[in-house]
Amino acid sequence: MADGIDDTSWVTDLETALVESCDFGTIRNICKCRTVPDHLRAEVWQICLNVQNKGDALSAFDGLYDLDEQGIIREDCRALVDKLGNEEEDKVSIVSDLESIVTFFSKSRNEKYSSENGWLEVIQPLLALKLTRAQIYNCFYSIVNKFIPRDCVKGGKPFHLFRLLLQYHDPELSSFLDTKRILPDLYCHSWFRSLFSAPCDLQVIQVMWDVYFQHGDQFLTFFMALVILVNARDQILTGELESKQSIAEMLASFPSGLEAEDIEDFCALAQYYASKTPQSFRRDYQSPLFGNNLIPGKEEDLQVSQALCLPVSVAELLQNNNLAGGDGVRYFVVDCRPADQYNNGHLSTAFHLDANLMLQNPKEFSTAVQALLAAKQQSISSGSAAGGEHLCFIGSGREEEDQYVHMVIANFLQKHYQYVSFAKGGYQSLHELLKDRLSEGLSSHNPKHCIVCNPDASHNSSDLENGEDFHRSGKEEENGESFFGKLTSTVKSKSAVMKQKLTDYIKNEHQTQESRHVSNTDRVGKRYRNMANVFSIGDDDDGDDVGENSSDDDRKEVVNVEVWLKKPDIKYSCRCQEVIGNGYMFPSHLLVTDTHLYVLREIPNRKNMAHIQARRALGSVVKITSKRKHPDFVTFKYGSVDGDEIQVTDIDRFLLPQAAEATKIIKQQIIKVLDALDS
Template sequence: MAAAVEEAQPVPGPGGNSSWDKDLAEALDEGGYDVETLRNIIQGRCIPTDQRAKVWKISLNVAGKVGSLGSWDGSLDLPEQTLIQEDCQKLLDYLSVPGEEKTQLLSDIESVITFYCKSRNVTYSQSLGWTDLLKPLVPLRLPRNDLYNCFYAIMNKYVPRDCVSKGRPFHLFRLLLQYHEPELCSFLDTKKITPDSYAINWGASLFASCCTEDVAQLMWDVYLQQADPFLLFFLMLVILVNAKEIVLSQEAETKEELIRSVESVPCNLETEDIEDLFSLALYYYARTPASFRKDNQNLFGSNLLGLKDDEMDLSQALCLPVSVSEILQANQQQGDGVRFFVVDCRPAEQYNAGHLSTAFHLDSDLMLQNPAEFALSVKSLLEAQKQSIESGSVASGEHLCFMGSGREEEDMYMNMVLAHFLQKNKEYVSIARGGFMALQQHLVDINVDGPEHGYGHWIVSTSGSRGSISSVDGDSPNGSGDGRGVKSLVNKMTFALKSKSVNVKEKMISFIENTSAPVERMTFQLPWPEKMNIDR
């Protein structure tokens, strides 16, 4: 992740030092500069039109590259060739390309799409949205080879895999929306409106399909400088959140009308909105667990292999999964960043045997067995979270992360607890992926044996004793015991935890949707409401 994303620095707007564009021109003329150098010069400003092609080629790492198009025989003979040519013609008509340029540009664009189809073994269809993706590139009047290299680089790095097939990217985006705006997510869920129904064109074209040419190019100026494809999800998030009041006010609209309304939101963006758009996207990025990005790297790139067997089916996830390694690291760091208040939902006997020293225990069995006591426990949990934040405790964190055992027969009760918090529209709710079993395995993997290591002292029993990880299941810190220590237990685990029930989310979502009045919470004030017709 680029430093700018990690620190969530505001994106500068046009203006500032009047000599920066001169510095940029000199740097481009000298050559040999990388995207980091250009970013330091440009600092998020609108790139001069005559320099945009050079900057984009450097940002996409295609400057000076020959590419594979040069070896192609130029045959335009795909079964879908007529459709390709018609779509290319429509693109040039939309861009109002003068007649004297149209013939050459038509040949270039058709060649780019045709060769990409042949080289990637893809059957062309209008639903792919490739002509929309070419909208910001065609006005640059790039040579055919450069046009193809830029198109290929954008497709390879910035357009999510499975975007058009309504797959994993949209399940992940729903979890992100739920994490930051549970009320809006719950409303859309109730209406059976999934992200793929309104955001496919946003992702497939990087907003070029729904924004004007100048807005799309300015967005790409900043986006390509950030050089982080995951920023797309946060741009989508900000656009949707900024339309929240409009969406929620359309309760009486039909599903189709709501989808059309949400889908058209980016059409209202203007060039002066881009600075706020990216600043807010970086704000949300910095307040999202790093697992969101680290665990989903395969969403981008040219690797055509499927998901690995141990990867979670995001369509069945109740909330955003977070890795146990991030949980441990986050609460050791100082200063800003995501910090977790861990809620251990395992049965009492398991918690008593050993738990993360910073974890608050909430026995999920109480939800069914003793609802009144469960309600008191939840109240105590929220109060403990508040006090830990105020005191600056190592256990403090605005972000609630629920930890189960990692065994489905026990975690089904934790899922009910999760549903309870989601029903209340509680933001920043996540789940420790793999539960306490994954935590044990992680500590074994990093060879934690004693307090001299970073994490060994974090596993404790209810007596407050601290020692090596092997003491959790009954072994003493010096290695004596009955031989049933965590290491011997974890070493017997030969499979990664996977959800066996494909209906977990389906069973819980109806409970989440039947929500009572949402809890009161502060809202983040978003700029440019006038453009989106949103009341403050």
């Protein structure tokens, strides 16, 4: 009985507060995210949206209904009013008010109306509150401005963010949807554009918005969407639906199953997921998603949307791991830099996992990962400051080196490890944050060899391995141009002279005094599985701003690998790993004919079947490079020649177990193609 009195006493307190013109803070303290009584909802919403007692913005409307899409606006307004079932004498007035609101909003915001932009769906719950036209407009404007993410278009930033959040909390489900090419914009577009009012019943939306407006959290909609998908994961993963469209339609319909009595628990669960998520992403996405659309976001903010996994600021990383106990996010930090960098400065709580091991020694890498997981669990059990359920990978902060860190992260994601993130800016950002207290913030910090304190140290140590120096002789400096550096010149000039030099180079390719190659006497690093020499030790040049080969497998030609390998025109073939830009690797086959290079990507669960991922004309190859320390990690660049300039238009990257043999055959075929072009 006492509970019943307590349950209703807050309503009396709310009524009293409203009479006294209370503010948003008072509303939150009284309501505590509970459902608001129907007779108080209009006033409570206006206070939560900060529009109570605001003037009539529509008074500035010029009264001209002259937008290009005016006919669509009028028709959609009529359709909405017909659906509401108002009295006939009221319909004309309501349609007129709706058209005025939408037209003025479109003009004032300079945003074009479309039937899919969710405006009318946002307005619909407001109509039930019996507000004036001016009040409806003010509430509508505030909801769209504060809670509806910008860029809700195909491939937009809100959907990139939601995919990262889903991957963070349920990597298996995220991977399943990625495999099916079902991106978030296919199923949650209407959720975000209408704040869930499009798929849900009016009663459900009223209760949901009661809670939502009291929270005032702009990002809560993402976690509500996350709860919907995670709760339906078994239905998604074990469902009988096969086609991309049918699965997307099923996902889009999930919110329609919500009941009003479930909303408070539903929102509480969304808050729980929010509390178990790194918070620094909010700052990264605040401006692009909810900032003033007249002010362009920072370039780094826009790049975050393409992240491999959820980014974490180094400030949050340090702050959270310095907090004792608590229910928030605690990180197990994995430092993936080379050993020489780690040994000259690192976080005391960081576990070292050299990303280079993944290519140099896969077995040792696998052992190191098992040790990492064991250390992580032990640190949690012992209550260590290093303990945390959430994995945060940190690299050097330099793009060239961190691509290996990305490959490690991709490896963990492919194995469906939960709570995977990376530290934005890597060690460089960490060093900058701790610049005034490096001695206490970093362990083993050595300014002489630290790559941030002494950038030259990285150049001096880049060719060090096992404590021995690698020094390039003067003669090698003069004549050390790699084969494919010369190939570039050949493509430019197409001259017989250069081709003759190139042919001579091939014939004398093992004379390392004249042209530098990896040999078993070089001290530049351990070979991966003791592979034979390769054509070049030049570092891969990633300066070309081009997209890598990627496409929707649904449109790729499916072939039988064994049949293709037996084709008479195949000069060479080998099994390899195709490496895409975000670090993911796909088992593939590289095939070479007289004129083309083919990439066949194996199809999971379909033995001997593959997609033709790429067809590359050998004549379009403008550059081939390998990594000094990873000679079997080979990059092919394709493009065209315009005078003295080479335009790179595409890139393929592979792990080739027989790199020397493969590149030798490919370059020989290229020479033949160049000969044919000149003749």
